[in-house]
Amino acid sequence: MSVVVQSPANRILVIAPNWIGDAVMAQPLLQLLKRDHPEAVIDVLAPAWVAPVLRAMVEVDMVLETPFKHGSLQLRERWRYAKILRQRGYAAAYVLPNTLKFALLPWMAGIKKRVGYKGESRYGLINVMHHDSRPVPRAMVAFYAALASAPVSDLTQSFPKPRLQITPAQIDTVLQDTGLSAKQPLICFAPGAEFGNAKRWPVSHFAELAKTILQVYPDAQIVLLGSPKDVEVCQQIQAACPAVHQFAGKTKLDQALALIAASNAMVSNDSGLLHIASAFNRPVIAIYGPTDPDHAPPFSDIAHSLSLRLACAPCKQRECPLGHHDCMNKLDSHMVWQSLQAILGTGTAT
Ligand code: SF4
DSSP states (O other), X not given: OOOOOOOGGGEEEEEOOSSHHHHHHTHHHHHHHHHHOTTOEEEEEEOTTTHHHHHTOTTOSEEEEOOSOTTOOOHHHHHHHHHHHHHHOOSEEEEOSOSHHHHHHHHHTTOSEEEEEOTTTOBTTBSEEEOOOSSSOOOHHHHHHGGGSOOOSSOOOOOOOOOOOOOHHHHHHHHHHHTOOTTSOEEEEEOOOTTOGGGOOOHHHHHHHHHHHHHHOTTOEEEEOOOGGGHHXXXXXXXXXXXXXXXXXXXXXXXXXXXXXXXXXXXXXXXXXXXXXXXXXXXXXEEOSSSOTTTSOOOSSSEEEEOOOOTTOOOXXXXXXXXXXXXXXXXXXXXXXXXXXXXXXXTTTO
16 A cells, blocks of 8 residues: 655645634635645644534644643743644644744744734744734634735635535434434524623523424424533523523533534524534524624524624623623514524524
Protein backbone atom coordinates (compact mmCIF):
# COMPACT_ATOMS: atom_id res chain seq x y z
CA MET A 1 0.00 0.00 0.00
CA SER A 2 1.47 3.38 -0.95
CA VAL A 3 1.25 6.28 1.43
CA VAL A 4 0.84 9.75 -0.06
CA VAL A 5 2.94 12.22 1.88
CA GLN A 6 1.73 15.80 1.56
CA SER A 7 4.51 18.32 1.10
CA PRO A 8 4.48 21.48 3.25
CA ALA A 9 3.38 23.38 0.12
CA ASN A 10 0.07 21.55 0.42
CA ARG A 11 -0.54 22.02 4.12
CA ILE A 12 -2.62 24.81 5.59
CA LEU A 13 -3.15 25.48 9.27
CA VAL A 14 -6.22 27.37 10.46
CA ILE A 15 -6.20 28.56 14.05
CA ALA A 16 -9.89 28.55 14.98
CA PRO A 17 -11.77 31.03 17.17
CA ASN A 18 -12.31 30.06 20.80
CA TRP A 19 -16.11 30.31 20.74
CA ILE A 20 -18.52 27.82 19.21
CA GLY A 21 -20.57 30.41 17.33
CA ASP A 22 -17.48 32.10 15.92
CA ALA A 23 -16.06 28.73 14.83
CA VAL A 24 -19.27 28.12 12.85
CA MET A 25 -19.02 31.60 11.33
CA ALA A 26 -15.47 30.80 10.24
CA GLN A 27 -16.61 27.77 8.23
CA PRO A 28 -17.06 29.65 4.90
CA LEU A 29 -13.34 30.54 5.07
CA LEU A 30 -12.60 26.80 4.98
CA GLN A 31 -14.89 26.36 1.99
CA LEU A 32 -12.99 29.10 0.16
CA LEU A 33 -9.57 27.71 1.09
CA LYS A 34 -10.60 24.27 -0.18
CA ARG A 35 -11.98 25.79 -3.37
CA ASP A 36 -8.77 27.73 -4.02
CA HIS A 37 -6.43 24.92 -2.90
CA PRO A 38 -8.26 21.67 -3.69
CA GLU A 39 -5.15 19.55 -3.13
CA ALA A 40 -4.33 21.07 0.23
CA VAL A 41 -4.52 19.31 3.55
CA ILE A 42 -6.29 21.63 5.99
CA ASP A 43 -5.62 21.16 9.69
CA VAL A 44 -7.44 23.22 12.29
CA LEU A 45 -6.09 24.08 15.70
CA ALA A 46 -8.92 24.54 18.19
CA PRO A 47 -9.70 24.29 21.90
CA ALA A 48 -11.23 20.98 22.98
CA TRP A 49 -14.62 22.57 23.68
CA VAL A 50 -14.89 23.77 20.06
CA ALA A 51 -13.28 20.73 18.37
CA PRO A 52 -16.54 18.76 17.71
CA VAL A 53 -17.81 21.67 15.59
CA LEU A 54 -14.64 21.59 13.47
CA ARG A 55 -14.95 17.82 13.06
CA ALA A 56 -18.35 18.41 11.43
CA MET A 57 -16.68 20.43 8.64
CA VAL A 58 -15.92 18.25 5.60
CA GLU A 59 -13.07 20.54 4.51
CA VAL A 60 -11.05 19.76 7.64
CA ASP A 61 -8.54 16.91 7.50
CA MET A 62 -7.43 16.95 11.11
CA VAL A 63 -8.44 18.83 14.24
CA LEU A 64 -5.51 19.53 16.57
CA GLU A 65 -6.73 20.30 20.07
CA THR A 66 -4.86 23.18 21.72
CA PRO A 67 -3.18 22.21 24.98
CA PHE A 68 -3.29 25.78 26.31
CA LYS A 69 -5.43 27.06 29.17
CA HIS A 70 -7.99 29.66 28.10
CA GLY A 71 -6.65 33.18 28.53
CA SER A 72 -3.11 32.29 29.60
CA LEU A 73 0.10 32.96 27.65
CA GLN A 74 2.04 29.78 28.60
CA LEU A 75 5.03 30.83 26.53
CA ARG A 76 7.08 27.69 27.18
CA GLU A 77 4.15 25.45 26.15
CA ARG A 78 3.70 27.53 23.03
CA TRP A 79 7.34 27.02 22.00
CA ARG A 80 6.93 23.30 22.63
CA TYR A 81 3.75 23.14 20.56
CA ALA A 82 5.27 25.28 17.80
CA LYS A 83 7.96 22.61 17.45
CA ILE A 84 5.24 20.03 16.69
CA LEU A 85 3.69 22.34 14.12
CA ARG A 86 7.12 22.91 12.55
CA GLN A 87 7.57 19.16 12.19
CA ARG A 88 4.17 18.82 10.51
CA GLY A 89 5.25 21.56 8.09
CA TYR A 90 2.74 24.16 6.94
CA ALA A 91 2.94 26.53 3.99
CA ALA A 92 0.40 28.96 5.42
CA ALA A 93 -1.44 29.71 8.64
CA TYR A 94 -4.70 31.61 9.03
CA VAL A 95 -4.95 33.08 12.51
CA LEU A 96 -8.58 33.78 13.37
CA PRO A 97 -8.38 34.90 17.02
CA ASN A 98 -7.27 38.51 17.27
CA THR A 99 -4.95 37.98 20.22
CA LEU A 100 -1.19 38.27 20.20
CA LYS A 101 -0.62 34.87 21.76
CA PHE A 102 -2.29 32.97 18.91
CA ALA A 103 -0.28 34.90 16.32
CA LEU A 104 2.90 33.82 18.14
CA LEU A 105 2.39 30.14 17.34
CA PRO A 106 2.78 30.14 13.52
CA TRP A 107 5.67 32.60 13.80
CA MET A 108 7.40 30.33 16.32
CA ALA A 109 6.69 27.36 14.03
CA GLY A 110 8.44 29.11 11.12
CA ILE A 111 5.33 29.11 8.90
CA LYS A 112 6.15 31.48 6.06
CA LYS A 113 2.69 32.89 5.23
CA ARG A 114 0.79 34.09 8.30
CA VAL A 115 -2.61 35.58 7.52
CA GLY A 116 -4.84 37.47 9.95
CA TYR A 117 -6.16 40.80 11.17
CA LYS A 118 -3.98 43.37 12.84
CA GLY A 119 -5.73 42.53 16.14
CA GLU A 120 -3.43 43.32 19.05
CA SER A 121 -0.93 45.20 16.83
CA ARG A 122 0.53 41.94 15.59
CA TYR A 123 3.07 43.52 13.24
CA GLY A 124 5.79 41.06 12.25
CA LEU A 125 3.83 38.07 13.54
CA ILE A 126 1.11 38.44 10.91
CA ASN A 127 2.68 39.12 7.50
CA VAL A 128 -0.48 39.14 5.33
CA MET A 129 -2.32 41.67 7.42
CA HIS A 130 -5.99 42.53 6.99
CA HIS A 131 -7.66 45.57 8.55
CA ASP A 132 -11.21 45.89 9.78
CA SER A 133 -11.29 49.65 10.09
CA ARG A 134 -14.92 50.26 9.20
CA PRO A 135 -16.96 52.00 11.89
CA VAL A 136 -19.48 49.13 11.85
CA PRO A 137 -17.82 45.71 12.24
CA ARG A 138 -18.24 43.31 9.35
CA ALA A 139 -20.73 40.50 9.84
CA MET A 140 -18.77 37.59 11.27
CA VAL A 141 -18.88 35.36 8.18
CA ALA A 142 -17.46 38.14 5.99
CA PHE A 143 -14.91 39.01 8.67
CA TYR A 144 -13.37 35.55 8.56
CA ALA A 145 -14.02 34.67 4.91
CA ALA A 146 -12.23 37.81 3.74
CA LEU A 147 -8.97 36.22 4.92
CA ALA A 148 -9.10 33.80 1.98
CA SER A 149 -8.28 36.66 -0.44
CA ALA A 150 -5.72 39.44 -0.51
CA PRO A 151 -6.49 42.32 1.88
CA VAL A 152 -8.96 44.87 0.49
CA SER A 153 -10.23 48.07 2.01
CA ASP A 154 -13.83 47.81 0.86
CA LEU A 155 -15.45 44.40 1.06
CA THR A 156 -18.42 44.06 -1.28
CA GLN A 157 -18.36 40.40 -2.27
CA SER A 158 -20.78 37.84 -0.89
CA PHE A 159 -19.65 34.63 0.77
CA PRO A 160 -21.00 31.08 1.10
CA LYS A 161 -23.11 30.14 4.11
CA PRO A 162 -21.63 28.12 6.99
CA ARG A 163 -22.35 24.42 6.65
CA LEU A 164 -21.83 21.45 8.95
CA GLN A 165 -22.34 17.79 8.22
CA ILE A 166 -22.65 14.59 10.22
CA THR A 167 -23.72 11.12 9.17
CA PRO A 168 -27.17 9.52 9.63
CA ALA A 169 -25.40 6.79 11.62
CA GLN A 170 -24.12 9.36 14.12
CA ILE A 171 -27.65 10.72 14.50
CA ASP A 172 -29.13 7.23 14.99
CA THR A 173 -26.57 6.44 17.69
CA VAL A 174 -27.35 9.60 19.65
CA LEU A 175 -31.12 9.14 19.33
CA GLN A 176 -30.73 5.62 20.69
CA ASP A 177 -28.41 6.72 23.50
CA THR A 178 -30.80 9.45 24.58
CA GLY A 179 -33.96 7.39 24.24
CA LEU A 180 -35.52 9.71 21.67
CA SER A 181 -37.57 8.57 18.70
CA ALA A 182 -36.80 9.42 15.08
CA LYS A 183 -40.53 9.09 14.36
CA GLN A 184 -41.74 11.87 16.64
CA PRO A 185 -41.17 15.61 16.15
CA LEU A 186 -37.96 16.81 17.80
CA ILE A 187 -37.69 20.45 18.85
CA CYS A 188 -34.51 21.74 20.46
CA PHE A 189 -34.38 24.69 22.84
CA ALA A 190 -31.07 26.42 23.64
CA PRO A 191 -31.90 28.55 26.69
CA GLY A 192 -28.29 29.35 27.62
CA ALA A 193 -25.97 32.17 26.66
CA GLU A 194 -22.28 32.19 27.55
CA PHE A 195 -22.13 35.94 27.28
CA GLY A 196 -24.44 36.75 30.18
CA ASN A 197 -27.97 36.88 31.54
CA ALA A 198 -29.09 39.73 29.31
CA LYS A 199 -28.99 37.41 26.27
CA ARG A 200 -31.27 34.86 27.92
CA TRP A 201 -34.94 34.69 27.00
CA PRO A 202 -36.77 34.21 30.35
CA VAL A 203 -37.28 30.74 31.80
CA SER A 204 -41.04 31.36 32.11
CA HIS A 205 -41.28 32.18 28.38
CA PHE A 206 -39.44 28.98 27.38
CA ALA A 207 -41.71 26.97 29.69
CA GLU A 208 -44.88 28.58 28.30
CA LEU A 209 -43.71 27.90 24.76
CA ALA A 210 -43.01 24.24 25.63
CA LYS A 211 -46.51 23.85 27.08
CA THR A 212 -48.10 25.40 23.99
CA ILE A 213 -46.13 23.11 21.67
CA LEU A 214 -47.16 20.05 23.66
CA GLN A 215 -50.82 21.08 23.62
CA VAL A 216 -50.81 21.21 19.83
CA TYR A 217 -48.27 18.41 19.21
CA PRO A 218 -48.61 16.01 22.17
CA ASP A 219 -46.01 13.62 20.73
CA ALA A 220 -43.38 16.35 20.32
CA GLN A 221 -40.05 15.75 22.02
CA ILE A 222 -38.73 19.03 23.42
CA VAL A 223 -35.07 18.87 24.29
CA LEU A 224 -33.14 21.44 26.34
CA LEU A 225 -29.51 21.72 25.22
CA GLY A 226 -26.63 23.60 26.76
CA SER A 227 -23.41 23.46 28.69
CA PRO A 228 -22.99 22.75 32.42
CA LYS A 229 -23.38 26.51 32.95
CA ASP A 230 -26.93 26.28 31.57
CA VAL A 231 -28.10 23.44 33.81
CA GLU A 232 -29.73 25.72 36.38
CA VAL A 233 -31.97 27.61 33.94
CA CYS A 234 -32.82 24.39 32.11
CA GLN A 235 -33.81 22.72 35.38
CA GLN A 236 -36.06 25.70 36.10
CA ILE A 237 -37.73 25.26 32.70
CA GLN A 238 -38.19 21.56 33.42
CA ALA A 239 -39.67 22.34 36.84
CA ALA A 240 -42.29 24.50 35.11
CA CYS A 241 -42.87 21.99 32.30
CA PRO A 242 -41.82 18.48 33.41
CA ALA A 243 -42.47 16.95 29.98
CA VAL A 244 -39.34 18.50 28.46
CA HIS A 245 -36.11 16.49 28.22
CA GLN A 246 -33.39 18.27 30.15
CA PHE A 247 -30.05 17.41 28.48
CA ALA A 248 -27.99 20.53 29.31
CA GLY A 249 -24.76 19.51 30.96
CA LYS A 250 -25.52 15.84 30.22
CA THR A 251 -24.87 15.53 26.50
CA LYS A 252 -21.44 16.19 25.01
CA LEU A 253 -21.18 18.75 22.25
CA ASP A 254 -20.92 16.11 19.50
CA GLN A 255 -24.18 14.56 20.79
CA ALA A 256 -25.84 17.98 20.86
CA LEU A 257 -24.74 18.47 17.25
CA ALA A 258 -26.46 15.21 16.27
CA LEU A 259 -29.69 16.15 18.06
CA ILE A 260 -29.72 19.56 16.43
CA ALA A 261 -29.06 18.02 13.01
CA ALA A 262 -32.03 15.67 13.58
CA SER A 263 -34.38 18.35 14.86
CA ASN A 264 -37.50 19.70 13.20
CA ALA A 265 -36.83 23.14 14.62
CA MET A 266 -34.60 24.99 17.03
CA VAL A 267 -35.55 27.85 19.35
CA SER A 268 -32.47 29.60 20.64
CA ASN A 269 -31.02 32.64 22.27
CA ASP A 270 -28.19 34.35 20.39
CA SER A 271 -25.66 31.61 21.20
CA GLY A 272 -23.29 29.12 19.63
CA LEU A 273 -25.97 26.41 19.38
CA LEU A 274 -28.11 28.75 17.28
CA HIS A 275 -25.34 28.97 14.70
CA ILE A 276 -24.84 25.21 14.74
CA ALA A 277 -28.53 24.70 13.91
CA SER A 278 -28.23 27.27 11.19
CA ALA A 279 -25.18 25.56 9.68
CA PHE A 280 -27.11 22.26 9.60
CA ASN A 281 -29.80 24.23 7.77
CA ARG A 282 -32.42 23.40 10.38
CA PRO A 283 -35.40 25.75 10.76
CA VAL A 284 -34.43 28.26 13.40
CA ILE A 285 -36.16 30.79 15.63
CA ALA A 286 -33.45 33.12 16.93
CA ILE A 287 -34.31 35.37 19.87
CA TYR A 288 -32.30 38.58 20.21
CA GLY A 289 -32.41 41.05 23.09
CA PRO A 290 -29.32 43.13 23.84
CA THR A 291 -27.45 42.00 20.71
CA ASP A 292 -27.76 43.05 17.09
CA PRO A 293 -29.78 40.55 15.02
CA ASP A 294 -27.97 41.72 11.89
CA HIS A 295 -24.45 41.08 13.19
CA ALA A 296 -24.45 37.27 13.08
CA PRO A 297 -27.88 36.25 11.77
CA PRO A 298 -28.98 32.62 11.28
CA PHE A 299 -28.39 31.37 7.72
CA SER A 300 -30.94 28.56 7.50
CA ASP A 301 -33.31 28.58 4.54
CA ILE A 302 -36.07 28.83 7.14
CA ALA A 303 -35.06 31.25 9.88
CA HIS A 304 -36.89 33.84 11.92
CA SER A 305 -34.89 36.44 13.82
CA LEU A 306 -37.06 37.90 16.55
CA SER A 307 -36.10 41.17 18.17
CA LEU A 308 -38.23 43.97 19.58
CA ARG A 309 -35.51 46.39 18.40
CA LEU A 310 -36.09 48.67 21.40
CA ALA A 311 -34.53 52.12 21.39
CA CYS A 312 -32.03 50.94 24.03
CA ALA A 313 -30.96 47.95 21.89
CA PRO A 314 -28.46 46.68 21.05
CA CYS A 315 -26.80 47.64 24.33
CA LYS A 316 -24.51 44.56 24.16
CA GLN A 317 -24.36 44.42 27.95
CA ARG A 318 -24.12 41.22 29.98
CA GLU A 319 -26.75 42.46 32.45
CA CYS A 320 -29.53 44.91 31.62
CA PRO A 321 -28.22 48.37 32.57
CA LEU A 322 -31.82 49.64 32.86
CA GLY A 323 -32.83 46.83 35.18
CA HIS A 324 -36.09 45.91 33.37
CA HIS A 325 -34.76 43.61 30.61
CA ASP A 326 -37.73 44.60 28.44
CA CYS A 327 -35.99 43.47 25.23
CA MET A 328 -36.53 39.88 26.38
CA ASN A 329 -39.36 40.08 28.92
CA LYS A 330 -41.72 41.82 26.49
CA LEU A 331 -40.95 39.37 23.68
CA ASP A 332 -43.49 36.86 24.92
CA SER A 333 -43.94 33.18 24.12
CA HIS A 334 -46.93 33.90 21.89
CA MET A 335 -44.70 35.85 19.48
CA VAL A 336 -42.24 32.98 19.27
CA TRP A 337 -45.04 30.43 18.95
CA GLN A 338 -46.47 32.26 15.93
CA SER A 339 -43.16 31.91 14.10
CA LEU A 340 -42.64 28.33 15.24
CA GLN A 341 -46.14 27.29 14.27
CA ALA A 342 -45.55 28.63 10.79
CA ILE A 343 -42.61 26.21 10.53
CA LEU A 344 -44.21 23.17 12.14
CA GLY A 345 -47.66 23.72 10.68
CA THR A 346 -46.51 23.78 7.07
CA GLY A 347 -44.48 20.62 7.43
CA THR A 348 -41.44 22.42 6.00
CA ALA A 349 -39.41 21.36 8.98
CA THR A 350 -39.45 17.66 8.24
S1 SF4 B 1 -30.82 48.09 28.01
FE1 SF4 B 1 -32.40 47.51 26.55
S2 SF4 B 1 -31.36 46.15 25.12
FE2 SF4 B 1 -30.05 46.30 26.90
S3 SF4 B 1 -30.62 44.55 28.16
FE3 SF4 B 1 -31.83 46.31 28.88
S4 SF4 B 1 -33.76 46.18 27.75
FE4 SF4 B 1 -32.26 44.88 26.71
